[in-house]
Amino acid sequence: MHDNADVPVMIIDDEAHLRITAGQTLELAGYTPRPFESAEAALAELETDFAGVVVSDIRMPGMDGMALLREVRRRDPDLPVILITGHGDISTAVEAMREGAWDFLEKPFAGERLVEMVRRGSEKRRLSLENRALKAELEAQQSAPGPRLVGRTPVIQRLAAMVQRISRVEADVLLFGETGTGKDLVARAIHERSPRGGRPFVAINCGAVPESTIESELFGHEKGAFTGALERRIGKFEHAGGGTVFLDEIESMPLALQVKLLRVLQERTIERLGSNQPVPLDIRVIAATKIDLKAAAEAGEFREDLYYRLNVVTLPIPPLRERREDIPLLFQHFAAVAASRSSMEAPPLDAAGISALLAHDWPGNARELRNLAERYVLLGVTCDYRLDMLMEGVDNNGAELSLPEQVELFEKQLISQALARHHGHVTDVCEHLGLPRKTLYDKLKRHNLKAEHYRHSADP
Known part of the structure; x- marks a missing residue:
C-alpha cells in the first residue's frame, strides 16, 4: 500500500460533528485532514496541484457540493472529488458522477468505506501528478534546439553539457556506446548546436555499405573510373561541404579504406576515384563505435594511427x-x-x-x-x-x-x-x-x- 503520511484531504461540511468524525477517521488512517465549513473557504485554500483528495457534503448553505465540484473540475479535472449525499438521494448521486465526481458516499457511511475511497482517490491523484510532472519536464526539454537529450540523471546531464561544449569547437569527435544508445542522436545534436548547424549532416553506416562500393560512396568517382561509372559522382564527404560527416560503426570500415580516411582527416582533401585532382573539404567528422577501438587496434583489427587521430575528443554514451x-x-x-x-x-x-x-x-x-x-x-x-x-x-x-x-x-x-x-x-x-x-x-x-x-x- 502507498504510504499515506501527510497526504492532505479536504473535508468540507457545514456540520462540525461530521467534519470532526471524518477528520479523526482519516487521521487514524495516516492522512492529514483539512476541515472547512464552507465550499468558498475551501476553494480559497485550494492550491495548484493539490496533492490529495476533496471530500464534500452536497447540501450546504451558499455554494453547494455540486457547484464546488464544477469549480474544482474547472481548475483541475484530474483532482478527485468525493461527494456525500443524503440517504436514498440516488438522482443526486447519478448527477454527481455525470459531472465528474470521483465517487460518492451515502449517509450514513462506515469510516472504513471513507478511508478506502480516499485511498483509491489519493493513489489516482499521485499518478496524475507524476505523469503531469513527466509531461512538463518533457515539454521543457523539448524547447531546446535540435535533437533533445532527454533525461535528468547526472550521467545524461554531463553528456548534455559536453555536447554543448564540444559543439562550439572545431574538433572531430569519437562517440562510444552500446547498440541503441542513441549515438546518431548525439551526433546530430553536436552538429545542430554548432556553427555548421545550417549545413548538411551526412550519415554513413560503414557496416551497411558493401566493401566494393564504399570508397566510391565516400569519395565519389569520375566518369569512366571503373566499369559502370557512366557519369561523375559526388561522394558523401564532398556533398557534406560546410557541414558534418557522421561515420557510424566505423569499426566496420575496411582496413585499406582506413588509410585513406586517415589522410582525409589530416589533409582535409579527397580525390575522386579516377582522378588525381585533390578536392578541398570543409567538414567536421563525427565517428561512432560500439566496440573498444583501442583493443581492436592492439589486436590488429583497426588501424592504430587512425584510432589515435579519432581519439582527440571521445564521448561515452551511457546505456539505459x-x-x-x-x-x-x-x-x-x-x-x-x-x-x-x-x-x-x-x-x-x-x-x-x-x-x-x-x-x-x-x-x-x-x-x-x-x-x-x-x-x-x-x-x-x-x-x-x-x-x-x-x-x-x-x-x-x-x-x-x-x-x-x-x-x-x-x-x-x-x-x-x-x-x-x-x-x-x-x-x-x-x-x-x-x-x-x-x-x-x-x-x-x-x-x-x-x-x-x-x-x-x-x-x-
Missing part, C-alpha cells in the same frame, strides 16, 4: 541501465512522438507500468524502449495497456532486479521527478510527495540525491 531514473521520461517522450505520428492516444503509465520499465535491463537500450513505446501506443488497447504483456517476447539478456531493488529505484525515480518539478525546493517537494521533512532528507541521503542539483535545469 546506468540511467534508470530517466526511463519513464524517455518512454513518455517516445510514446508522445508515436502518438503524434499515428494520430492515436494512449493513457499515461500507471504504477505497475513504471515498475515494469524500471525492472527491465534494456539490452537494446533506447531503441528497445522506443519500440516498446510505439507498441504501447499502437497495440496497447488490445491488452488494456499492460506493459508486462507488451514486453512478453522481448529479449532481456541482463539480470533482473530484485523486488527490494525495484522498490528502491521506483522511490528514487519519484523523488527525482518531484525535485525536478519543484526546482529543488524541499518544502514544495515534501508537500507534493506527502512526506515529513526529516523523512525526505533521510531518503535523499539514502538515494544520494541533492536538492541543490535541481535548482537550475541544464540546457541539454
